[in-house]
Structures are given as structure tokens and as C-alpha cells.
Amino acid sequence: MDLNRCEAYAQCAFQAPDVFAMHGEEALMYEPCPGDERREQVMRAAASCPVQAILVEWPGGPAVPEGAATGARG
Amino acid sequence: MTSATLLRRITDYAARADPYPLYAELRRTPVARQEDGVYAVSTYWEIAGLLHDPRLSSDPRNRVPTAGEEDILEEEQGLPPSFLRLDPPEHDRLRRLATRPFGPPDSPRRVSDMRGDLARMVSGLIDGLRDRERADIVEDFAYPFPVMVICKLLGVPHEDEERFHVWAEAIVAGLDPGEEGEGPAERRRAAQRARMELGRYLAGLIEDHRRAPGGDMLSALAAGHGDRERMSPLELVVTAVLLLIAGHETTVNLITNGMLTLLRHPDALRRLREEPGLAVPLVEELLRYEPPVQLLPQRTALADIDVGGVTIPRGAPVWLVLASGNRDPRRFPDPDRFDPGRTGNEHLGFGGGIHYCFGAPLARLEAQVALTELARRLVEPRLVTDPPPYRRNPVLRGPRHLPVAFDGCVP
Numbered sequence: 001m002d003l004n005r006c007e008a009y010a011q012c013a014f015q016a017p018d019v020f021a022m023h024g025e026e027a028l029m030y031e032p033c034p035g036d037e038r039r040e041q042v043m044r045a046a047a048s049c050p051v052q053a054i055l056v057e058w059p060g061g062p063a064v065p066e067g068a069a070t071g072a073r074g
Numbered sequence: 075m076t077s078a079t080l081l082r083r084i085t086d087y088a089a090r091a092d093p094y095p096l097y098a099e100l101r102r103t104p105v106a107r108q109e110d111g112v113y114a115v116s117t118y119w120e121i122a123g124l125l126h127d128p129r130l131s132s133d134p135r136n137r138v139p140t141a142g143e144e145d146i147l148e149e150e151q152g153l154p155p156s157f158l159r160l161d162p163p164e165h166d167r168l169r170r171l172a173t174r175p176f177g178p179p180d181s182p183r184r185v186s187d188m189r190g191d192l193a194r195m196v197s198g199l200i201d202g203l204r205d206r207e208r209a210d211i212v213e214d215f216a217y218p219f220p221v222m223v224i225c226k227l228l229g230v231p232h233e234d235e236e237r238f239h240v241w242a243e244a245i246v247a248g249l250d251p252g253e254e255g256e257g258p259a260e261r262r263r264a265a266q267r268a269r270m271e272l273g274r275y276l277a278g279l280i281e282d283h284r285r286a287p288g289g290d291m292l293s294a295l296a297a298g299h300g301d302r303e304r305m306s307p308l309e310l311v312v313t314a315v316l317l318l319i320a321g322h323e324t325t326v327n328l329i330t331n332g333m334l335t336l337l338r339h340p341d342a343l344r345r346l347r348e349e350p351g352l353a354v355p356l357v358e359e360l361l362r363y364e365p366p367v368q369l370l371p372q373r374t375a376l377a378d379i380d381v382g383g384v385t386i387p388r389g390a391p392v393w394l395v396l397a398s399g400n401r402d403p404r405r406f407p408d409p410d411r412f413d414p415g416r417t418g419n420e421h422l423g424f425g426g427g428i429h430y431c432f433g434a435p436l437a438r439l440e441a442q443v444a445l446t447e448l449a450r451r452l453v454e455p456r457l458v459t460d461p462p463p464y465r466r467n468p469v470l471r472g473p474r475h476l477p478v479a480f481d482g483c484v485p
Contacts, residue, residue: 013178014185014435022178025170040351047354048438050430052420 001030005053015048016041081108081393085252085468091461093368093468094410097398105382113375113386116398118405118422120382124394125426129377132429133161136374138389152266153273154308156316158429159372165428171305172313175294177435184291185435188227192440195222196447204483208458211476215444216329217322223440224321228314229283229290230276238275238318244268245315246323250467251371269315276314277307291317317433325437327366327472329444332357334476335364335412336449337457342414346449353442356414360441361400361423363412368397368471370425396422397471455480 006028012020013028019038020030034042039058046054083089084096097116100106104117115121124130133155157168174180199219203209221239225232248265251258280296287293292314298304305313336343346352373392378385386392399422401409406416424431431437448455458477465474 009430010178011435013182015438017178017182017186021182024179043351044354047358047419048435050420050424050426052418 001028001032002053002055003028005051007051007053009050011048011050012045012054016045020045079109080106081112081114082253084395085250087252087254087464087466090464090466090468090471093397093471094401097395097401100395100398101402105384105386107384112371112391112393113384114393114395115382116395116402117382118399118402121394121396121399121422122426124373124379124381124392125422125429127379128162129375129379130392131161131374131376132159132165132372134159134372134374136376136389137391152270153312153315156312158316158320162428167303168305168309168313169428169432171303171309172295172317172432175291176432184227185439188223188436189439189443191226192223192443193447195219196443200447200451200483203452203480207481208477208479211333211448211478212326212330212473213475215448216326216333216476219329219444220322220325220440223325223436224318227291227321227436228317229288229292230279230318234275238272241268241272241275242319242323245272245319246467246470249371249469252466252468254466272315272318273311276318277311280307280310280314321433321436323470324366324433325440327470328357328360328437328441330472330476331364331366332360332441332445333448333478334457334462334473335360336445337455337478338460339412339414342412343449343455345414346446350446350450352414353446355416355419357438357441357445358419358421358423359412359414359416362406362416362419362421363400365397365400365421365423366470366472367423367425367431368395369469370394370396371469396425451483451485452478453481453484 008022008026008028010022012030013022016038018031019034019042020028023029031038036058042056046056080096080100084093084100089096100114100116104115104120106114106116108114115124157165157172160168176184196219199215203214209215221235222232224230225235230238245265245268248262248268250261255261280292283290283293284296287297295305295310295313336346342356346356371391371393373394375386375388375390375392377388400406403409424434455478458479462473462476465472
């Protein structure tokens with residue numbers, strides 16, 4: 001999770017409630033190494049993040065840099 | 075053609091099927107003052123910045139009325155504004171209260187738990203097309219589906235659809251800033267009347283739910299959460315009106331635009347059929363490429379704002395042209411290409427900042443389920459007319475009908 005990018009839109013907590021949870025309105029808690037059975041949820045969360053702050057990598061698979069914001073300015 | 079008349083050309087019905095070349099023209103001046111005093115913002119970074127700028131208000135009461143807008147304040151005497159048209163702190167309080175029965179932190183599973191219901195609704199609607207070779211995707215599918223969903227979520231009887239459909243149409247037409255038809259002022263007055271009527275209907279329903287609560291959102295909102303702060307009865311009615319309208323007048327366009335885009339991109343349609351997981355990034359790309367809410371025409375500068383080399387003066391109306399920012403080549407490589415696997419897709423389809431679409435998680439799920447099943451079950455679907463006939467509204471833009479021919483349905 002790139003918490004510098006995160007703006008607490010909470011979309012991940014809707015998409016993957018077993019992995020991401022909002023504590024109050026602004027603090028995000030998450031499971032950093034969710035099991036394979038959560039994979040689909042995590043992919044949904046990463047795709048729906050409005051600021052693309054979720055970086056997904058699965059062991060044995062290629063890194064999926066969902067958050068590699070092409071064209072993001074520094 | 076000068077930029078002064080561009081916005082008028084964009085809201086003109088002639089541009090509805092393909093406004094994108096006009097947006098490209100608009101982007102040559104990222105912040106363009108129009109002859110009526112409206113500032114149109116059309117480039118990605120400038121829109122994204124303003125969506126996060128507390129000096130840009132969503133409350134129309136901050137507006138210095140331009141010619142023909144004198145009735146804006148009068149309009150607000152109908153029902154008070156919903157949180158969509160409020161600023162902090164009132165916006166924050168009402169949105170937080172509305173979120174309690176809808177999403178995290180209090181109800182994180184409300185939307186994901188609806189997946190089974192959504193799949194059943196979609197199956198039922200497609201089953202209804204089994205013996206046919208033609209359908210109107212709007213009337214037969216993309217309209218009825220989100221209505222069923224929002225009725226189920228809120229606890230509104232589906233059989234009342236005919237009643238609230240008329241009010242919903244009038245309220246949505248009131249968002250149309252174009253000059254066509256009876257004109258924007260008359261449309262706003264009709265919208266105000268419809269909002270009152272719908273409010274009266276929902277007030278009765280909320281009272282029923284208070285007496286006999288169900289598992290739906292209106293029941294939860296009416297009950298409040300123990301001793302914690304709660305909405306006043308009037309705030310509750312206004313919020314219910316907002317959720318009912320927003321819940322079905324936008325998703326219909328997302329699904330219809332989606333089917334239209336898939337039929338125009340047969341490779342994407344084929345990929346989705348073979349690889350249902352593609353629906354997730356595909357719907358994000360759809361929100362970038364053909365967003366159901368094309369622009370936000372209701373913001374007002376609270377101070378002089380310097381942006382894109384221009385000073386927007388205090389009190390000026392500002393239009394954020396989300397659909398144009400989504401096609402900004404300085405943000406998205408190859409922006410006019412529909413790429414269902416696009417990564418890093420930070421689109422503006424749901425807006426951004428504090429007014430980020432409340433129903434986004436539900437809209438995503440509806441579109442993913444709907445498009446996956448349409449792609450899987452319709453055999454050889456093809457467009458009957460391209461472009462299809464569009465609704466008049468340039469803000470909530472989408473086809474009025476989407477006639478499609480096909481060779482039956484698989485189970």
C-alpha cells in the first residue's frame with residue numbers, strides 16, 4: 001500500500017472487506033499478505049482504487065504493478 | 075470557431091453521439107471562459123486539482139446568478155439541498171450518516187453481499203430475451219436492472235416504479251444546462267416540482283419503514299444508530315431522493331455505454347466472454363472512455379482561483395468536464411483507444427475529492443455483472459444502428475435506445 005497516495009476513499013474496503021478495513025473514516029487497516037483465496041477481492045480493490053495506491057504482487061507470479069501510475073506527476 | 079461558443083456546441087444535441095472531438099478542441103484552452111461567464115475546465119490535472127480545492131463550492135447558493143438563473147435560489151425553497159450540493163461541514167455530516175448503512179466502516183459488506191441478488195436479477199432479465207432475435211438493451215435490460223437494485227437496496231417497492239420514473243426523468247432533465255426544448259429555467263422548475271413529489275412519496279415510505287423496519291437502507295437510516303447523531307426527518311427525505319435518483323439514472327448509462335462500446339470493439343467482447351475477470355479493469359476503462367456523468371456543471375468559485383494560467387473570479391460558475399479530462403493525452407497514453415486491460419487507470423469517471431461518487435462500489439458491481447453476462451449469453455450480438463439515438467441530456471449522457479440483434483441466448 002502506498003499510504004502517501006491513499007486518500008481514504010474506502011473503495012478497497014468495499015471491494016475486499018476481508019483484506020481492507022476502515023477504522024473510523026480515515027485510517028485504513030489491511031492484511032499485507034492475503035491468501036490466494038482472496039486474490040480476486042484484492043484485484044478488484046486494486047483496480048477500483050481512485051488513486052491507484054495498491055500494489056499487487058503474488059509469489060510465483062509476475063508482479064502486477066496496478067499502482068504504477070503511468071504519467072503521474074511527481 | 076472560438077472557445078467562447080464551444081460549450082454551447084457541446085451541450086447542443088447534435089454533439090451527443092460523439093462529443094469527444096469538441097472536448098479535444100476545448101482542451102486547447104485548459105480553463106476557458108465562455109461568453110456567459112462559465113469557466114470550463116477540460117484538462118486532467120486542472121480538473122483533479124479543482125476537485126480537491128476547498129475554494130470550489132458545490133452549493134449553488136454561493137453563485138452570483140447569471141442571466142436566466144435568477145430562479146436558482148427560488149429552486150432551493152422546494153426541498154433543501156442534498157449532500158451532493160452542500161459543502162463541509164454539512165456535507166460531511168450527511169454523507170457520513172448516509173454511509174453508515176451502506177459501506178465501511180459500519181457496513182463494509184452491504185454491497186458485496188448483494189452480488190448474488192444482482193446475478194439473479196441479470197439472469198432473469200436475459201432469460202426474458204431467450205426467444206427473441208432483437209432487443210433494446212436500454213428498455214429490456216439497462217434501465218430495469220439498476221431500478222431493481224436500488225429498490226432492493228433502499229427498500230422501495232418495485233411496483234411503484236411507474237410512479238417514481240416520471241419524477242426521476244423530470245429531476246434529471248433539470249440537470250441539463252442546454253438551451254433546447256423548453257429551456258433550462260422551465261426545466262429547473264419542473265425538476266423542483268418533481269423533487270417535492272418524490273420527496274412526499276419517500277416520506278410516506280420512510281414512515282412505513284420506521285414502523286415496520288426491514289433489512290434495507292431506508293429502514294436503517296430511519297432507525298438511526300442508537301444515541302449517535304442522526305438525520306432530521308427532512309434530511310432523511312432529501313437523502314432518499316438523492317439515492318433513488320442517482321442510483322438508477324447513472325448506472326443505466328454505464329451499462330448501455332458499456333454494451334455499445336463492446337459491440338464496437340468485438341475483440342474486447344470476445345476477451346470478456348473467455349476471461350470474465352477482465353470485467354474488473356474493463357469497467358474502469360469504460361468509466362474513463364465513456365463516463366455516464368460527462369461533466370459537473372454546478373460548482374462555484376468561493377475566491378479568485380488561479381488555475382491553468384487563468385484567474386477564475388469569486389462567484390463564477392465552473393464546469394468540470396470529466397469526460398474531457400479522461401481523454402487528456404498528457405495523462406493517459408493513447409487516450410482515444412478503448413483498452414480494457416489499461417493499468418494505472420486513475421480516471422475521473424466517478425469525480426474525485428469529497429464528492430467522489432457515493433454509489434461507485436454498487437455501480438461497479440452492477441456493470442461488471444451485467445456486461446459479463448450479456449457478453450457470455452447473447453449469441454453473435456450486433457448493433458442495429460450506429461450511433462444509436464441518444465438521450466438529450468449532455469450531463470448524464472447515454473443512448474435512449476440501443477437496438478441489438480442476436481442469434482438467441484445460451485443458458
